[in-house]
Every structure is written in C-alpha cells, then in structure tokens.
C-alpha cells in the first residue's frame with residue numbers, strides 16, 4: 001500500500017458525527033492528534049461502545065485520556081446532562097436555557113456520590129484524625145471541607161425543603177477563622193499567630209475543636225445527609241483506568257496533577273500490592289518478595305484458624321468461621337465503638353498502642369493474632385486519603401503517619417471512587433475484581449498499554465501442575481486426612497477421599513514414561529510434548545465420572561488450601577511447609593480442574609514428559625487458554641464503554657476479532673494517531689549488508705554464521721563512532737545475545753572479560769573491557785536475565801551518558817567519554833516501559849527479526865485455533881503480529897517526546913525485501929524510512945542525520 005494512501009488513514013476514526021465538546025480542559029493548546037484522540041474518546045464514553053486508540057509514545061496520550069474522560073465524567077453530574085438517553089449535552093454554562101434548569105438539579109462536581117462520601121466521612125472521629133496532622137494540614141483540611149459544605153448548603157437551599165435552617169458551615173467557618181489566626185470565636189482568647197502556638201496550647205484547643213466538630217458534624221450534618229440518602233439517586237459512572245505496571249500508573253497520577261482536575265472534588269483510588277502499601281516493617285522488608293508479604297499478611301489475619309485449631313467437624317465449623325471472620329473483618333459494631341474510643345486518644349497513645357501490640361507479639365514469640373495496623377484508624381486513613389489526590393507512595397506515607405494499613409485502607413474507597421487506578425491484571429481476573437469490590441456495571445474501563453492485553457488474558461488463565469507439586473499435594477491431603485479422619489463428617493470425608501483419588505489419577509498419568517500419541521508429539525530433545533483432549537485424558541485416568549464442580553467447590557468453601565498450608569507448617573511436613581499458599585499445588589490443581597470444565601475449543605491441554613529419570617518430577621500438565629473472549633466478554637458486556645489504548649495497537653483487527661467480535665461495527669471506534677514529533681527528528685534506515693558486503697540474514701539457519709557476526713560487530717563499531725549519547729542494541733533472545741557477545745569476545749577483541757574496577761554492582765553489569773577497544777570510549781552494558789537488576793543497570797547506564805551532556809557544552813569537544821551502549825533483548829525488561837528519552841538513546845539498532853519458534857507447541861495451538869475461528873490465514877497473521885509488535889515496542893524507545901530525535905537502524909535484509917514487514921512498522925517511522933543500498937550508504941545517511949541533530953541540539957540548548 002502506498003505511503004501516501006496510508007497517510008490518509010492515519011487518523012481514521014468513526015468521528016464523522018461527533019458533536020464536539022467545545023473545548024477540552026487541556027493544559028495547553030492540543031496538537032491535532034491529541035484533539036482527535038480526546039474527541040474519539042469522548043464520543044465513545046458518551047455513546048457507549050468500544051474504542052481502540054493507538055497513539056505513539058510521547059504524543060501526550062495519557063494527558064489526552066485524562067482531559068477527555070474526566071471532562072466527560074464531570075459532565076455526567078452536571079445539571080443539563082441527565083436526559084433519559086444518557087447523552088451529555090455540551091456547553092452548559094452558555095446555554096440559553098441555563099436559567100430554566102430545575103433548582104433540584106445539582107451543581108457540577110457535587111453529585112450524589114460525593115454526598116454519599118461526605119455522609120460516610122462525617123461518621124468518623126475528627127479529633128483523632130486531626131491529632132495526626134500539623135496545624136497547616138488541619139487548616140487545609142477545613143478549607144476544603146468548608147468549600148464542599150458551602151456547595152452542599154447551596155444545593156439544599158435550592159431543594160424543595162426551603163424552610164429548614166442551614167448552618168452546616170457555621171461551625172466550620174468558626175474553626176477555619178481560628179485556624180487562620182483570627183481568634184477563637186465565642187469567648188476564645190487566643191489571638192497569637194498559629195505558627196507560634198505551643199503544643200500544649202494546641203492540645204487544649206483541640207478539645208474545643210472537638211466540641212465544635214462533634215456538635216456541628218454529628219448532630220446536624222449527619223442526619224441531614226442521612227435523610228438525603230433515602231432519596232433515590234442516580235449513580236455517576238466510575239472510570240476504571242488500568243495500565244500494565246505501577247510506574248505507568250504513577251505517571252498517570254502525575255499527569256492528572258498537571259490538569260485542572262487536580263482541584264476538582266474527584267475521589268481517586270490508586271490500588272497497589274502489599275509490597276507497595278504494607279506499612280508493617282516486620283513484614284514488608286526490602287529484600288522480601290511480594291508473595292512472601294502476601295503470605296505473611298494472610299497468615300496474620302487468619303491466625304485464628306492456624307493448625308491445631310483446624311476443624312472441619314460440623315460442631316466446630318461455625319465457631320472457626322466466626323473466628324476467622326473476626327480477624328479479617330472489622331465488624332460494623334466494632335468499628336463504631338472503636339471510633340468512639342479513638343476520639344478519646346491522643347496521637348502518642350495510638351502510636352504507642354500500635355508499637356506495643358507488635359512488640360508484645362514479638363516477645364511472646366507467637367504468631368500475631370492480628371496485624372497491629374489493621375485497626376480502626378483504617379477508616380480515618382480512608383477518609384484522609386481521598387481528601388486530596390494521593391498516589392501510591394503518598395498513600396503509603398499517610399498509612400505510616402497514621403499507623404494504619406494503607407493496603408486495606410485504600411480498598412475501602414473503591415466503591416465510592418470516581419476514578420480507580422489499577423494494574424490491569426486486577427481487572428482481568430474475576431476473583432481479584434470481586435475481592436476488591438470493583439463493579440463493572442455501567443462503568444467505564446480504560447486499559448492503557450493494551451498492546452499485550454490478549455497475551456496477558458491468556459497467560460493469566462493458563463494453569464500448570466508438575467509431577468512434583470502433585471506429589472506434594474497428595475502427601476499433604478493424605479496426612480491431613482489420616483490425622484483427622486475420625487473427626488470429619490461423612491460427606492466431608494467422602495470428598496477428601498475423592499480428592500485423593502483425583503490426585504492419584506493425575507500422579508499416575510504424569511508419572512508414566514512417554515506419551516501415548518507420538519504422531520502429534522513435539523520432540524524437544526530432552527522432552528516430548530503432546531496436545532491431548534481433556535475429556536479423553538480424564539477418561540484414561542478413570543475419573544471422568546466425577547463432578548469436578550462439586551469437588552472444587554468443596555475445596556474453596558472449606559478453605560482447604562489455607563488449612564493444608566497451616567497443617568503443613570504445624571506438623572513440619574517435609575517440603576510442604578516451604579510451599580507458598582498463593583502458589584499452592586492444590587490451588588493449581590483446582591484451577592486446572594475448573595479450566596478443564598471450560599468448553600473444549602476455548603483451550604488446550606498440553607502434557608510434557610521428560611525422558612531422563614532425574615528430570616521426571618518436572619513432567620507437567622498445562623491448560624492454555626486460546627480464547628481470551630471467554631474472560632473478557634463480561635467486562636465488555638457489563639461496562640458502558642471499554643477503551644483500549646496503546647502506542648502500538650496495530651493491527652487493530654486483531655483486537656476486534658478476538659475481543660469485540662460480538663459488538664456491532666458502528667459501536668467500535670478505531671483511531672490511529674500520528675506522532676507529534678517533526679519528521680526530520682527521526683531517521684529509520686534498513687541495512688542489508690555490512691562493510692565487507694556480507695549479507696545480514698538472521699534467519700534461524702544462518703544466524704550463527706561467523707562471517708555475518710563479525711560483519712555485524714564491525715557495522716556497530718562504525719555506527720557507534722558517530723552516534724552521540726546512548727545507543728541501544730536489541731537481539732532476539734538472551735541465548736542469541738550471549739552467543740553473539742561470546743563470538744565478539746573471541747574474534748573481535750582478544751581480551752578476557754573482566755568486571756569493572758570499583759563497580760559496586762553485582763556481576764550482571766558486565767562491562768566488557770575488550771569492547772572498550774571495540775567501541776572507543778563507550779562503556780558497554782548488557783541486560784541481565786534477572787529483573788531485579790534492571791534499576792541498578794539503568795542507573796549506571798545513565799551515569800555514563802549524562803556527565804557527557806552536563807559537563808560539555810559541545811559534543812564535538814568531548815574526548816573523555818562518548819556515551820554508552822546498552823545491549824538488550826526484545827521482550828526483555830528494557831524493551832517495554834523504559835523511557836530512553838533524549839541522550840539516553842540517540843540510536844536504536846535492531847539486529848534481526850524476533851520471530852517466535854514456529855514449532856513451539858503452544859504457538860502452534862494458538863495459530864491453529866485462530867485459523868479455525870477466523871480463517872483467512874489468521875494464524876500466520878498472528879505470528880507476524882507477534883514479531884512486529886515486539887520490533888515496534890523496541891524501536892519506539894528512541895523517540896519519547898515532541899523535541900526528541902534519534903536514528904533507528906534495522907539490520908536484516910528482510911527489512912528491505914519484504915513489504916509486509918515494513919507495512920507493520922508505525923507510519924510515523926515509515927515516513928522517515930530509507931533503504932540503504934550498502935553499509936557506506938547507511939553510514940553516510942546516519943552521519944548526515946547526526947550533524948543535523950547536533951544543530952537541533954544546539955537550538956534546543958539556546959532556547
């Protein structure tokens with residue numbers, strides 16, 4: 001397809017009939033792609049339906065999403081909005097009908113949800129809340145409170161009951177005056193500046209504050225709001241914004257702060273993991289992983305039902321459940337009493353209590369009955385965390401300050417929040433959604449960085465058990481059953497026996513050597529993998545007659561996973577105690593059994609068996625989900641709108657076919673935005689041969705050719721000579737990267753590999769000293785297999801590049817340092833989500849094409865499934881998409897904002913020979929693409945571009 005023709009499609013969206021919102025509250029004049037994105041999104045949210053929005057990184061995608069979606073959200077509670085069709089009307093302020101609006105309608109930004117929140121918040125102790133904060137904090141708090149209540153009063157005045165006296169704000173006005181240093185009203189004698197007030201004075205005054213607040217908040221406001229809550233309300237939709245990583249979510253919150261919405265009374269909840277939010281230092285330690293923290297936290301909460309107290313017998317069951325419930329939930333009555341008690345305590349007392357509780361538990365050397373941070377202060381925490389926008393770090397700090405669990409505190413706001421910000425795995429899993437209380441009905445879901453959404457859904461619902469874990473589960477259930485056999489009810493004992501039978505059947509099936517159907521098996525050398533029919537497999541195991549629904553229900557209802565875990569710990573059962581409950585073998589088996597009950601065509605069962613006896617424990621049985629629609633359909637059906645956004649969403653047909661095929665075409669909005677970066681800031685070159693004219697062919701059979709690897713090394717050395725700043729080099733896989741580096745070390749630099757002197761980091765930052773010779777002054781960094789090493793590696797890489805920029809005014813005068821080279825892997829940690837902006841990456845080099853192994857049994861299944869379901873060679877298209885999406889993600893590292901510039905070098909003859917490859921590269925890169933005829937041609941082009949960039953750089957500096 002000609003480039004010109006494609007350019008006309010670049011901003012393709014069903015936007016013909018958009019009744020444009022006059023102006024979006026964007027912080028500056030938006031670029032055309034930003035305006036298009038906002039309009040398309042607004043239209044989708046207004047009309048309902050689905051949108052797939054593709055906008056390159058650095059084009060202000062997040063900001064556009066915020067301005068459009070929150071603008072729409074606020075319009076939902078505006079007076080002119082609520083017609084029966086649910087359509088938003090625009091420009092209310094200037095509407096000629098403005099005066100005719102019913103006085104019963106609410107002013108903007110003060111919808112019923114907000115009033116609900118107020119009602120909830122008024123119930124808690126204000127005094128104890130204030131005790132945690134400085135006078136400045138309290139003043140800000142009261143100022144906000146006053147603003148809200150003034151709006152509330154205005155609303156009530158407009159309402160039918162005009163005779164009532166309205167003085168909610170009276171008490172707050174007095175307090176606010178006092179905080180502003182205007183003296184205590186009604187006999188107050190203190191006229192000094194608030195800054196100079198002593199602590200004692202503050203404590204005395206706090207009693208006065210308490211009386212005021214108690215009187216005005218409890219006696220008047222509460223019942224006013226109570227009465228109001230009886231009225232039928234229209235629920236304003238929630239926006240659930242999801243992205244892949246927490247750093248991306250953090251960035252999203254930062255972007256909101258740049259907009260006017262930071263000042264709106266929007267309740268924003270940022271959900272995170274215990275690793276980020278757990279305030280218990282005994283549990284959340286630096287070196288400890290998230291699974292360990294989850295495990296410890298759950299253990300503390302469930303300690304009432306730890307081993308020794310595990311009873312399935314009916315007599316004790318009720319008591320045990322009540323006990324367990326006690327530790328996980330704070331009962332409503334308990335909350336009320338504790339809140340009243342809290343009013344009477346000082347901050348110091350509370351802190352002491354929390355610490356004392358933890359210390360006592362430590363002294364006793366016992367498992368704590370409950371985490372000391374899981375207390376009544378959680379309510380106050382949830383109140384304070386919504387008064388203004390808090391990101392996850394601020395929530396953690398607030399939790400620390402208040403000695404309240406931030407993890408559970410945040411969850412309390414999910415139901416009332418206007419905007420929920422969460423990683424998208426929490427949305428995809430139904431169980432996670434339910435445990436968090438995330439509602440889908442009529443709400444809006446926006447999934448950012450959605451390019452890997454389908455793969456994530458499939459991976460989340462793929463379950464695997466190995467022979468080893470099955471053996472552990474079997475041993476555990478058997479011992480548990482033997483120990484308590486006489487105490488089980490007949491029905492429970494029968495279910496446990498059934499479970500044992502299932503485990504034995506699986507063990508026998510996986511323990512047998514070899515696979516039955518060798519004709520369809522994939523031979524991977526040391527192992528053989530085969531796809532089996534789920535029903536046939538159960539028939540072979542002789543358990544096909546069993547009702548797995550009932551069995552899995554039994555496991556879940558009796559919390560068997562948790563109980564067995566506790567049993568293993570208390571009875572010191574070999575190996576079993578080391579198993580995490582979150583990765584329990586029994587939980588894996590239950591998930592697998594549930595998956596086997598899915599329709600057969602939606603997934604596949606793969607059995608892998610190893611030939612060597614010592615490897616036999618690794619024999620595995622895996623269920624892979626092939627149809628992501630099974631789990632995503634509920635989100636699409638229940639939500640008002642679902643929006644997928646990302647930098648590289650092409651080909652969008654992939655999403656439409658797999659996730660939205662049941663939605664009418666007119667309800668699916670597709671938009672592909674252009675980049676905001678000028679065309680002369682980007683150079684993309686394809687390179688098909690090296691300096692000695694050896695062809696670059698990275699296909700599997702040729703990729704180890706030594707001549708080609710030498711030629712590759714020489715090409716990169718030459719390009720590195722002219723590139724200023726950082727250069728990022730991508731290989732297809734870790735294995736291939738290691739092979740190439742090993743080859744270069746032997747053939748291009750005859751020196752041994754050494755660690756850099758004084759390098760405080762671990763061995764993964766292999767600074768290839770031989771490559772100092774190869775690459776002149778550049779230091780070479782290599783990506784590590786371990787994700788924990790990413791941060792320190794990036795830090796070192798940055799340090800190598802930025803002294804160059806900060807210390808030298810002109811790159812040409814730089815003799816001591818010439819930047820750095822980062823060698824990494826497509827699909828690794830460096831290829832996604834890392835911002836290599838400006839000098840961190842002035843050139844990105846892609847070596848080869850990262851096609852997956854077509855013989856891989858899982859990939860084969862997916863391709864076959866797509867061919868069957870969608871036809872038209874859909875499997876091969878999927879295979880091609882996987883590769884090109886990975887390429888696009890990697891090369892997208894070079895340009896990160898509108899003033900950025902950089903070169904992209906695509907090394908492989910296939911880039912210049914195959915149109916289908918180039919067609920899948922984003923259009924903004926295609927426009928700057930040049931097919932070099934030789935290495936000299938490519939080198940000349942890059943040199944010229946670098947000169948041009950230097951002039952751009954100088955201009956930028958002058959600005």
Ligand code: SF4
Pocket residue numbers: 274277278279280283296297298300371372373374404405406407408
């Ligand atoms: S309850 Fe909260 S603070 Fe306590 S261990 Fe669990 S996550 Fe951490």
